[in-house]
Amino acid sequence: MNQRTQIFIILTSLFFSCKQESNKQVVENKTNAENEITIVKKTELVYDINFISNSFDFPVGKPDANGYYNAQKFQENMHLGDDWNAVTGGNSDLGDPIYSVANGYVKYAQDYGSGWGNVIRVIHKMQNGKMIESLYAHCDTIIVKEKQWIKRGMKIGTIGNVDGQYLAHLHFELREDLDLPIGYGYSDITTGYLDPSKFIKENR
Numbered sequence: 001m002n003q004r005t006q007i008f009i010i011l012t013s014l015f016f017s018c019k020q021e022s023n024k025q026v027v028e029n030k031t032n033a034e035n036e037i038t039i040v041k042k043t044e045l046v047y048d049i050n051f052i053s054n055s056f057d058f059p060v061g062k063p064d065a066n067g068y069y070n071a072q073k074f075q076e077n078m079h080l081g082d083d084w085n086a087v088t089g090g091n092s093d094l095g096d097p098i099y100s101v102a103n104g105y106v107k108y109a110q111d112y113g114s115g116w117g118n119v120i121r122v123i124h125k126m127q128n129g130k131m132i133e134s135l136y137a138h139c140d141t142i143i144v145k146e147k148q149w150i151k152r153g154m155k156i157g158t159i160g161n162v163d164g165q166y167l168a169h170l171h172f173e174l175r176e177d178l179d180l181p182i183g184y185g186y187s188d189i190t191t192g193y194l195d196p197s198k199f200i201k202e203n204r
Helices: 003-035 061-065 196-202
Strands: 068-072 082-086 097-099 104-111 118-125 131-142 155-159 170-175
Touching: 061 068, 104 131, 118 155, 170 196
Parallel strands: none
Antiparallel strands: 068 082, 082 170, 097 155, 104 118, 118 131, 131 155, 131 170
């Protein structure tokens, strides 16, 4: 094999190697975009004592959900969260405040579209070191920003109806798997999810 042939083979190998790496990156980027997963590095989750989640409140009618009822509970109709409505019914709670259930770090705060509307995801680190996530969906407005530290009972958004797709309500979830995608809101597979009301009542 002469020197010119060797150079050609080396250049060809480099070309295909770069092309494969480029294609791999495109696939990874596409996958991340499709899943809309915002992963926060553990190094960013170094909690100062002021933001440890030492107790939890309900996300509406703080602290005890006064004036609201749980219209669709966890696993009712395979629901993966709680749907909070004002006792006055209809769209009477449109624009009502949504509160952070505990101290935490805003992981995601965007319009997700596709029936979800505006979604807020907050990471909470508990005193025992365990981390969980709260998810607030169908928000009319988002008040907080991503990478913001927030306190329990802080107003983070308002109740919405996704441009009239539903009667106004808050779809609220608690998750112990921080890497779950936003998902569909309904499933009989509950791995990684918590019963929100049960958890809050046990961690007041």
